[in-house]
Amino acid sequence: MSAKDVLSESIEEYLEVLYKLSKEDPLVKTSKISESLNIAPGSVTQMLKKLDSMGYVHYSPYKGAVLTENGLIKAQKVTRKHRLLERFLYDVLKIKKDKVHAQACEMEHVLSDDAERALCHLLEQPDECPDDLEPIPACNFKFTTCEECKERSNEEIDEVGDRNEKLVSIADLNEHEMGKVSFIRGDYKVIRRLMDMGITIGANISVLKIAPFKGPVEVSVRGSTLALGRDIANNVFVEQTV
Amino acid sequence: MDNQKTYYFHDPESSRKSRSNDLKKEHQKEAEFTVALAGNANVGKSVIFNQLTGSEQIVGNWPGKTVEMAEGKLNFQGHDMHIIDLPGIYSFSTFSMEEIVSREYIAYEKPDVVINVLDASVLERNLFFTLQLMEMEVPLVLCVNQMDIAKQKGIIIDTKKLEKALGVPVVPTVAVRGEGLQELVKTALKVAEHKKDCKKAVKYDAIEYGGELENRIRDLAEMIDSEKLDLDYANWWMAIKILENDPEIKKLVASKSHKIIQYADQLAYEIEKIHHEPTFAVMASERYALANKIAAGAQIQTEIKISFSERLDKVLTHPFFGYITSAMVIGGLLLWTFVIGGYISDQMTSFFNFFQPVPTSETDPLYAILWNGAFGGLVAGLTLIVPFVVPFYILLSYIENSGLLTRVAFMMDTFMHKIGLHGKALIPLILGYGCSVPAIDSTRILETRRERLLAAFAITFAPCAARTIIILSLVAIFVSIWWALALYALDILIIFIMGKLALKAMPGESTSLIMEMHSLRVPSFSVILKQTWNRTKSLIYLVFPLFIVGSAIIQLFYVLGVLNIISDFLTPLTVSWLGLPAFAGVLLLLGIVRKEFILLTLVSFVGTDLALALNSTQFIVLAIVGMLYIPCLSTIGILIREFGWKAAGTITAANLITAFIVGGLFAHILPYIL
Ligand SMILES: Nc1nc2c(ncn2[C@@H]2O[C@H](COP(=O)(O)OP(=O)(O)OP(=O)(O)O)[C@@H](O)[C@H]2O)c(=O)[nH]1
Ligand SMILES: [Mg+2]
Numbered sequence: 001m002s003a004k005d006v007l008s009e010s011i012e013e014y015l016e017v018l019y020k021l022s023k024e025d026p027l028v029k030t031s032k033i034s035e036s037l038n039i040a041p042g043s044v045t046q047m048l049k050k051l052d053s054m055g056y057v058h059y060s061p062y063k064g065a066v067l068t069e070n071g072l073i074k075a076q077k078v079t080r081k082h083r084l085l086e087r088f089l090y091d092v093l094k095i096k097k098d099k100v101h102a103q104a105c106e107m108e109h110v111l112s113d114d115a116e117r118a119l120c121h122l123l124e125q126p127d128e129c130p131d132d133l134e135p136i137p138a139c140n141f142k143f144t145t146c147e148e149c150k151e152r153s154n155e156e157i158d159e160v161g162d163r164n165e166k167l168v169s170i171a172d173l174n175e176h177e178m179g180k181v182s183f184i185r186g187d188y189k190v191i192r193r194l195m196d197m198g199i200t201i202g203a204n205i206s207v208l209k210i211a212p213f214k215g216p217v218e219v220s221v222r223g224s225t226l227a228l229g230r231d232i233a234n235n236v237f238v239e240q241t242v
Numbered sequence: 243m244d245n246q247k248t249y250y251f252h253d254p255e256s257s258r259k260s261r262s263n264d265l266k267k268e269h270q271k272e273a274e275f276t277v278a279l280a281g282n283a284n285v286g287k288s289v290i291f292n293q294l295t296g297s298e299q300i301v302g303n304w305p306g307k308t309v310e311m312a313e314g315k316l317n318f319q320g321h322d323m324h325i326i327d328l329p330g331i332y333s334f335s336t337f338s339m340e341e342i343v344s345r346e347y348i349a350y351e352k353p354d355v356v357i358n359v360l361d362a363s364v365l366e367r368n369l370f371f372t373l374q375l376m377e378m379e380v381p382l383v384l385c386v387n388q389m390d391i392a393k394q395k396g397i398i399i400d401t402k403k404l405e406k407a408l409g410v411p412v413v414p415t416v417a418v419r420g421e422g423l424q425e426l427v428k429t430a431l432k433v434a435e436h437k438k439d440c441k442k443a444v445k446y447d448a449i450e451y452g453g454e455l456e457n458r459i460r461d462l463a464e465m466i467d468s469e470k471l472d473l474d475y476a477n478w479w480m481a482i483k484i485l486e487n488d489p490e491i492k493k494l495v496a497s498k499s500h501k502i503i504q505y506a507d508q509l510a511y512e513i514e515k516i517h518h519e520p521t522f523a524v525m526a527s528e529r530y531a532l533a534n535k536i537a538a539g540a541q542i543q544t545e546i547k548i549s550f551s552e553r554l555d556k557v558l559t560h561p562f563f564g565y566i567t568s569a570m571v572i573g574g575l576l577l578w579t580f581v582i583g584g585y586i587s588d589q590m591t592s593f594f595n596f597f598q599p600v601p602t603s604e605t606d607p608l609y610a611i612l613w614n615g616a617f618g619g620l621v622a623g624l625t626l627i628v629p630f631v632v633p634f635y636i637l638l639s640y641i642e643n644s645g646l647l648t649r650v651a652f653m654m655d656t657f658m659h660k661i662g663l664h665g666k667a668l669i670p671l672i673l674g675y676g677c678s679v680p681a682i683d684s685t686r687i688l689e690t691r692r693e694r695l696l697a698a699f700a701i702t703f704a705p706c707a708a709r710t711i712i713i714l715s716l717v718a719i720f721v722s723i724w725w726a727l728a729l730y731a732l733d734i735l736i737i738f739i740m741g742k743l744a745l746k747a748m749p750g751e752s753t754s755l756i757m758e759m760h761s762l763r764v765p766s767f768s769v770i771l772k773q774t775w776n777r778t779k780s781l782i783y784l785v786f787p788l789f790i791v792g793s794a795i796i797q798l799f800y801v802l803g804v805l806n807i808i809s810d811f812l813t814p815l816t817v818s819w820l821g822l823p824a825f826a827g828v829l830l831l832l833g834i835v836r837k838e839f840i841l842l843t844l845v846s847f848v849g850t851d852l853a854l855a856l857n858s859t860q861f862i863v864l865a866i867v868g869m870l871y872i873p874c875l876s877t878i879g880i881l882i883r884e885f886g887w888k889a890a891g892t893i894t895a896a897n898l899i900t901a902f903i904v905g906g907l908f909a910h911i912l913p914y915i916l
Binding site: 142143144145147148151160188189190191192193194195196197198200201202203209211212213214215216218222223224225226227228229230231232 | 332333335337363364365366367370487514518519520522523526527530534537559561564648651652653655656657664665754755756757758759760761
């Protein structure tokens with residue numbers, strides 16, 4: 001393995017951890033990262049500075065780091081690959097739950113985008129990883145629904161292109177935040193039901209309330225109020241608006 | 243669709259017409275016009291239906307009450323009209339029973355006019371469905387209902403503008419107050435008469451989707467037309483459905499012509515290339531774009547009002563207070579029933595305290611049968627059942643119509659997932675506090691058979707009104723109210739444990755919650771009174787005669803000595819295991835018909851002072867066994883109807899086993915505690 005590969009792998013590991021930690025608080029403390037990765041705080045600071053220079057985070061000394069939009073997109077991608085692989089190892093290869101994480105960590109860096117898409121089809125658009133039930137981030141192709149993705153061959157995929165905007169699932173929005181629906185994950189049935197109730201691509205949606213204990217999310221769309229179970233809310237992705 | 247379904251026993255709400263097709267054809271022949279009420283869930287269709295026909299369909303403020311269509315009659319200005327109340331739906335896809343019922347009714351039975359009921363406060367979403375009705379080319383009248391709620395939210399709707407934009411007559415109404423209904427029927431009549439005269443399908447010009455879509459729909463519709471498929475649906479609508487990849491319609495058309503499907507697939511592919519979205523998604527977006535445009539043109543949001551109901555909503559779904567209010571809804575219902583019911587019951591008992599059963603051995607047997615039996619049954623019914631049931635029904639109806647149920651469902655979603663269901667399943671469960679029969683009926687708001695079965699199973703353990711009466715009159719009065727509440731807690735625990743076990747036995751993917759949350763409102767007084775009266779009425783008309791006759795027959799058997807045979811046969815269970823007096827065997831046997839019989843029979847044996855016959859432990863054990871041991875006959879009936887013999891049998895067996903295990907355990911442990 002060349003030195004360059006080692007570096008890019010460790011960048012990806014950092015981004016993954018930043019992504020996970022920033023769910024609780026966007027400003028991630030150096031100490032937390034050092035704890036999670038089991039690396040001395042000094043080295044973490046070094047790396048954060050490097051990530052800052054690459055445009056993936058904004059680093060402020062003594063405070064911590066915030067993912068930039070570019071950083072977030074890259075972090076989501078690695079996290080997605082990691083969690084998809086966990087599902088694959090667990091569902092298909094029947095590897096034990098407590099072993100999938102370490103194995104996926106090794107594999108995630110070499111998984112190509114084509115393989116990622118094929119894996120997603122094979123596993124039928126999984127939405128959460130097997131070990132800690134964390135949601136799997138959306139893919140980066142410019143699709144609006146999984147139905148569309150399933151129809152397209154690998155040759156056509158270049159035509160579709162990449163999404164440039166940052167996607168958040170409505171379950172990750174805070175109360176009173178809003179967004180424009182741009183991607184819905186799931187099978188035909190779920191997507192149709194959501195669209196019939198007004199959650200179509202391009203619709204403006206705002207979060208009214210999030211029930212505790214991973215409970216449902218209450219949203220307002222087209223003047224009506226809907227309650228969506230957390231697993232469905234995890235699958236409705238928006239471009240956040242203000 | 244549902245012609246194998248038959249009538250089942252007694253309950254007012256369950257007398258929802260389950261009809262055979264011939265029966266309906268006959269009805270229609272009699273009537274001059276058929277009018278169907280269609281629209282989104284919870285817009286007020288059933289309130290309108292009840293007002294027009296004098297029927298007793300359930301109404302409440304949560305989506306999905308009407309699950310099967312209901313029919314009624316109206317004579318208006320000398321015209322006989324046949325009115326149909328359809329289940330509320332959001333679209334004409336074929337994912338739920340309700341959608342299929344509505345769609346097939348409209349397509350096959352071709353009502354003379356469809357009244358599309360809309361919720362004025364959610365105009366855009368409601369118009370999405372209106373556009374689909376227009377695609378079906380049915381004669382249409384729009385009823386923009388709940389104008390009062392819209393006004394509270396600061397929304398003013400110009401119905402004239404709406405009428406012009408759609409090319410369909412529009413009538414504003416406030417159904418709960420009967421406002422606008424005269425006008426509505428008059429307009430519907432006009433449309434129906436017009437349709438009878440010209441006999442053509444109605445083309446609506448208002449629906450116009452994007453050019454690339456519109457042209458392809460037209461091409462396909464023309465092809466369908468030229469193929470002469472002779473199907474009941476409008477060509478235009480079928481074209482849309484095939485493009486949307488609707489499995490049912492596609493199958494139907496494929497069986498007649500493959501050419502159409504091939505052409506449609508090609509057109510759909512082209513649409514998808516243009517939009518980078520599946521055609522059904524493109525269609526949904528187009529319809530919503532149009533609905534948005536029309537709604538925006540016809541309504542003004544005067545001011546954003548934060549109404550009282552919204553403020554209340556904040557408390558009800560608050561991360562902390564939400565759980566407190568949820569618990570209060572469930573617990574408060576019982577406490578209220580006990581406090582109010584207990585008071586009325588006391589008053590009535592002292593009024594009837596001249597009633598004491600006579601010893602059968604010393605008097606004329608006929609006198610014993612009439613006095614102890616028939617009159618005893620009446621007294622027990624009046625003093626023990628009515629006082630508890632009436633306040634209970636009032637509050638239940640209040641809760642149903644306020645919109646609280648959807649808030650509780652929202653808060654308890656995570657919890658319900660533990661027994662393999664989502665939050666909406668809590669609604670039937672709470673309704674089960676009233677009566678298991680309509681509660682099991684309303685499990686149809688759940689998506690799969692497996693989930694409905696899980697919910698129905700849980701409902702058979704829920705403390706219905708009859709069980710409440712047993713718990714209150716045995717335990718609350720003769721032991722203590724705290725023990726009565728403890729039994730409720732025990733019951734909820736049992737529901738949870740049994741739910742978990744059932745989930746183990748029937749593992750599977752569980753559906754997620756998608757539920758509309760309608761705004762909270764102060765329920766209409768007249769709706770509550772009517773609903774309470776309907777429920778009480780059925781109790782008086784159907785159950786009281788049963789009590790009186792039943793008690794007389796029990797006395798007859800008593801006099802004849804038949805009861806001893808039953809009692810003796812069951813002693814190993816009743817006396818040895820449960821520690822109850824021998825006559826408990828008879829109580830439990832009769833309680834299968836209706837749970838109240840446990841109490842009635844007891845009263846006809848020993849009079850109203852039950853403490854003469856039982857001690858505290860026995861009261862509690864009898865209440866536990868009575869509460870759990872078997873669903874009553876009507877419930878078994880509906881279980882068979884909905885899920886078949888096997889499932890009904892399994893559920894009944896599970897009930898019996900649980901009751902005797904729990905009852906026996908208490909019988910052996912309680913003496914050490916009390
Ligand atoms: N304030 C107000 N409340 C109304 C009006 N019309 C109906 N309601 C209430 O709205 C709720 C729903 O009414 P239903 O008639 O049960 O609605 P539905 O359309 O039959 O609903 P589903 O059978 O569930 O599809 C009830 O609580 C009614 O009392 C109205 O004009 N004004
Ligand atoms: Mg209804």
